[in-house]
Amino acid sequence: MLREPEARDRAAFIELLASPEVHTYLGGPRSRDEVEREMPEAPERWPGSFVVDLDGSMIGQILLRRATGHRRPAAAGKLDLGYLFLPQAWGRGYAAEACAAALHWLAGALPGEPVVLTTQSANTASMRLAAKLGFTEVERFEAWDAEQWLGMWSPPSA
Numbered sequence: 340m341l342r343e344p345e346a347r348d349r350a351a352f353i354e355l356l357a358s359p360e361v362h363t364y365l366g367g368p369r370s371r372d373e374v375e376r377e378m379p380e381a382p383e384r385w386p387g388s389f390v391v392d393l394d395g396s397m398i399g400q401i402l403l404r405r406a407t408g409h410r411r412p413a414a415a416g417k418l419d420l421g422y423l424f425l426p427q428a429w430g431r432g433y434a435a436e437a438c439a440a441a442l443h444w445l446a447g448a449l450p451g452e453p454v455v456l457t458t459q460s461a462n463t464a465s466m467r468l469a470a471k472l473g474f475t476e477v478e479r480f481e482a483w484d485a486e487q488w489l490g491m492w493s494p495p496s497a
């Protein structure tokens with residue numbers, strides 16, 4: 340289920356941001372102490388920020404954000420999809436199901452809006468997920484000391 344973030348998700352958010360496994364292809368994790376200090380008691384809520392809930396517990400996060408400062412002109416100003424799941428939930432199709440639902444929500448909320456996605460090309464799981472969701476390659480580029488893949492998704496009706 341996709342839902343808004345709640346105060347009871349705090350521990351899962353801390354785990355997501357401080358997990359070395361989750362951040363293997365995201366420039367490394369932040370220190371747990373720092374994350375715990377900075378994490379607000381009540382999470383911010385805005386349209387496009389989803390918690391993925393499995394049987395009443397948070398297993399991941401999906402973000403659809405306007406990429407205002409994107410370094411590639413093809414992505415600047417477009418909506419950007421990001422996803423982070425807790426390692427114990429990986430490999431069961433949850434990310435594919437949840438991201439497809441978020442894109443379906445978007446197609447209803449903002450009809451015709453394309454979505455971009457940037458991931459390290461070495462991040463095999465993320466690359467497979469992007470392909471499965473229907474993202475196609477725009478370009479590859481070097482940034483943050485690694486090859487990055489920029490993909491784009493267009494809604495079915497566009």
Ligand SMILES: CC(C)(COP(=O)(O)OP(=O)(O)OC[C@H]1O[C@@H](n2cnc3c(N)ncnc32)[C@H](O)[C@@H]1OP(=O)(O)O)[C@@H](O)C(=O)NCCC(=O)NCCS
Pocket residue numbers: 360361362364365421422423424425428429430431432433434435436457458459462463464465467468471
């Ligand atoms: C990327 C991520 C969200 C995938 O989550 P997931 O729930 O395991 O994904 P799914 O089970 O829905 O699988 C989606 C596809 O990826 C493939 N996949 C998943 N893990 C994989 C792995 N370790 N190696 C290769 N392929 C993998 C699946 O097989 C599936 O493809 P298929 O249907 O063609 O077989 C998860 O690994 C994650 O949170 N990683 C850390 C955060 C991250 O790197 N995010 C990307 C930021 S751009």
